[in-house]
Amino acid sequence: MRVNELGEFGLIRRIASLLPSPPSDVVVGIGDDVAVLQMPTGELLLATCDAQVEGVHFVRSRITPYQLGKKIVAINVSDIASMGGTPMWALVSLVLPSDMEVDFIDDLYRGMHEQIESAGAFVVGGNLSKTKQEMVIDFSLLGRIAPEHLVLRRGAKEGDHILVTGALGDSKAGLELMNRPELIVSTAARRRAEERHFTPTPRLREGQVLGRSGLVHAMADVSDGLMGDIVHICRASRTGAEIWAFELPIGSACNEVAALVGQDPGSWALTGGEDYELLFTASPDAVPDIQKLLLDETGTPCTVVGRVTGEGSGILVCMKSGEKIICSPGHAGWDHFSQS
Amino acid sequence: MRVNELGEFGLIRRIASLLPSPPSDVVVGIGDDVAVLQMPTGELLLATCDAQVEGVHFVRSRITPYQLGKKIVAINVSDIASMGGTPMWALVSLVLPSDMEVDFIDDLYRGMHEQIESAGAFVVGGNLSKTKQEMVIDFSLLGRIAPEHLVLRRGAKEGDHILVTGALGDSKAGLELMNRPELIVSTAARRRAEERHFTPTPRLREGQVLGRSGLVHAMADVSDGLMGDIVHICRASRTGAEIWAFELPIGSACNEVAALVGQDPGSWALTGGEDYELLFTASPDAVPDIQKLLLDETGTPCTVVGRVTGEGSGILVCMKSGEKIICSPGHAGWDHFSQS
Numbered sequence: 001m002r003v004n005e006l007g008e009f010g011l012i013r014r015i016a017s018l019l020p021s022p023p024s025d026v027v028v029g030i031g032d033d034v035a036v037l038q039m040p041t042g043e044l045l046l047a048t049c050d051a052q053v054e055g056v057h058f059v060r061s062r063i064t065p066y067q068l069g070k071k072i073v074a075i076n077v078s079d080i081a082s083m084g085g086t087p088m089w090a091l092v093s094l095v096l097p098s099d100m101e102v103d104f105i106d107d108l109y110r111g112m113h114e115q116i117e118s119a120g121a122f123v124v125g126g127n128l129s130k131t132k133q134e135m136v137i138d139f140s141l142l143g144r145i146a147p148e149h150l151v152l153r154r155g156a157k158e159g160d161h162i163l164v165t166g167a168l169g170d171s172k173a174g175l176e177l178m179n180r181p182e183l184i185v186s187t188a189a190r191r192r193a194e195e196r197h198f199t200p201t202p203r204l205r206e207g208q209v210l211g212r213s214g215l216v217h218a219m220a221d222v223s224d225g226l227m228g229d230i231v232h233i234c235r236a237s238r239t240g241a242e243i244w245a246f247e248l249p250i251g252s253a254c255n256e257v258a259a260l261v262g263q264d265p266g267s268w269a270l271t272g273g274e275d276y277e278l279l280f281t282a283s284p285d286a287v288p289d290i291q292k293l294l295l296d297e298t299g300t301p302c303t304v305v306g307r308v309t310g311e312g313s314g315i316l317v318c319m320k321s322g323e324k325i326i327c328s329p330g331h332a333g334w335d336h337f338s339q340s
Numbered sequence: 341m342r343v344n345e346l347g348e349f350g351l352i353r354r355i356a357s358l359l360p361s362p363p364s365d366v367v368v369g370i371g372d373d374v375a376v377l378q379m380p381t382g383e384l385l386l387a388t389c390d391a392q393v394e395g396v397h398f399v400r401s402r403i404t405p406y407q408l409g410k411k412i413v414a415i416n417v418s419d420i421a422s423m424g425g426t427p428m429w430a431l432v433s434l435v436l437p438s439d440m441e442v443d444f445i446d447d448l449y450r451g452m453h454e455q456i457e458s459a460g461a462f463v464v465g466g467n468l469s470k471t472k473q474e475m476v477i478d479f480s481l482l483g484r485i486a487p488e489h490l491v492l493r494r495g496a497k498e499g500d501h502i503l504v505t506g507a508l509g510d511s512k513a514g515l516e517l518m519n520r521p522e523l524i525v526s527t528a529a530r531r532r533a534e535e536r537h538f539t540p541t542p543r544l545r546e547g548q549v550l551g552r553s554g555l556v557h558a559m560a561d562v563s564d565g566l567m568g569d570i571v572h573i574c575r576a577s578r579t580g581a582e583i584w585a586f587e588l589p590i591g592s593a594c595n596e597v598a599a600l601v602g603q604d605p606g607s608w609a610l611t612g613g614e615d616y617e618l619l620f621t622a623s624p625d626a627v628p629d630i631q632k633l634l635l636d637e638t639g640t641p642c643t644v645v646g647r648v649t650g651e652g653s654g655i656l657v658c659m660k661s662g663e664k665i666i667c668s669p670g671h672a673g674w675d676h677f678s679q680s
Contacts, residue, residue, distance in 0.1 A: 097343075127389050
């Protein structure tokens with residue numbers, strides 16, 4: 001069997017099954033985007049990594065090294081944010097063609113530093129290797145969190161409302177504009193779509209406020225697409241979910257670009273991915289307090305987009321017409337191997 | 341300018357210069373193989389990473405995935421050992437061709453797990469990405485150490501003796517046998533050379549014993565070759581060094597294979613690299629105690645191979661004849677970009 005037949009998440013499950021049960025200091029291990037590790041002193045350490053592969057995740061002619069540097073940091077900060085944590089230290093592993101221009105590295109680090117500084121963290125080391133082929137940037141980020149503020153994917157409860165910060169689909173609009181530069185859209189839509197795709201802002205402060213509130217049961221960031229990420233929450237929590245498609249906060253650039261190319265903006269908002277918003281669940285009673293707290297502390301709105309259902313109910317997308325579409329996990333969100 | 345003109349260590353210095361001074365919680369940052377990070381509770385966290393790139397660091401037809409898994413863990417454990425630390429948790433970032441056999445991954449993880457378990461640590465997460473090209477394995481390892489047991493590269497003092505554990509050059513002999521499979525050597529030499537090259541044993545317990553002894557001033561592991569690694573210690577400590585070539589503990593396989601191919605085994609021991617022995621400095625008075633302690637606690641011998649000299653004295657290799665060869669740092673040890 002080959003890895004593309006197994007798929008990304010199948011391969012992750014297989015890897016987890018190859019290893020023995022983790023020791024007690026591993027609070028969350030393989031299978032989550034972030035490992036949660038118990039320090040002997042009581043505090044929790046968070047550790048995550050994400051690789052950007054040239055020709056797969058980015059094309060050098062279509063993203064500046066400065067943007068690429070910012071983006072790879074943002075992706076990892078978003079993972080730490082999705083648990084309510086505080087980013088601290090990063091390792092950068094670069095696999096570079098020997099003939100790469102040093103200017104590229106300068107701009108890459110300028111972008112990385114700017115983004116990591118705004119998260120209060122620092123690049124503390126890494127590794128350099130050469131390659132005869134295309135470049136790979138693997139970024140590892142460590143963070144900290146007090147145990148009482150930690151939010152995991154696995155805490156969703158049946159009856160919870162499902163909420164998402166900000167708006168969805170603009171990153172997908174940015175990807176579309178990158179792939180079809182001939183499209184003519186408003187300056188505002190182009191700026192927003194490109195910013196959301198190339199230099200996303202992780203919801204760090206939002207994640208911390210949500211974690212400290214004690215009101216959030218489960219949380220993930222929207223990296224694989226809302227449908228993909230709700231699957232992660234439901235799997236970890238042993239629940240189902242209903243997503244109310246007609247309640248989705250759709251970004252303005254998503255609406256404009258999708259209309260222009262004859263696509264459904266709601267579909268982009270559901271499955272586009274790389275929005276780096278936070279997706280979380282909470283008791284319906286707590287929703288007004290959460291919305292007020294988040295808006296007061298960060299200026300970011302959040303919207304109820306569905307509800308958590310019982311285990312075995314599957315993941316349903318509910319349309320305004322009352323129609324319900326059953327989504328099997330395998331058909332929602334980004335899988336790094338199945339799409340090639 | 342291109343990265344191969346700058347070289348690996350030139351590029352590392354350039355990257356360090358692009359970033360502001362590290363915050364006070366970064367005890368050791370960019371430029372060392374391991375970052376040393378101050379937790380608020382007083383304990384130190386160690387973080388290192390190392391990438392193995394197909395076609396550069398390994399060739400899939402010449403190393404089994406099981407060996408490769410063991411080796412990538414050993415390399416990182418050796419880095420933690422070189423500070424006296426205790427490995428704890430690892431992240432594995434795999435960049436894989438989509439058509440790779442799942443069996444390869446199974447064997448890779450079997451090797452990784454076996455090696456990491458023997459170090460008392462655990463794989464807690466990572467990332468999977470696909471590539472259209474060759475595979476990359478980036479392995480990040482976190483460890484812990486009490487501040488009073490930490491040994492850095494930068495503590496060498498003029499007049500110190502320089503010591504190395506075990507024996508040198510056998511890994512280079514293994515590389516030679518891999519590249520020239522037609523060579524006929526004794527079974528014992530082949531076994532030892534291949535074991536040292538493909539599945540090196542990191543000197544973990546030795547590093548911990550040396551760290552806890554309080555007698556060691558500076559330490560590094562021999563990954564780039566003794567000459568390359570003594571340069572790291574001297575640069576960090578602002579010293580020079582004399583290496584006594586006639587005192588080097590040369591491995592038995594190195595002696596046999598080098599003789600067979602008409603090469604100088606001493607030269608392999610000096611610059612071969614990937615020995616994963618520990619190179620350290622200590623006051624001459626402390627040497628007998630260190631040798632006894634290490635032998636008693638771990639069964640591993642260590643040998644005096646030189647002495648630390650003043651800043652500006654350079655790095656000299658002293659021959660039995662009394663001849664002294666001046667080595668400039670640029671011509672000793674492994675540089676990932678200058679050799680292509």
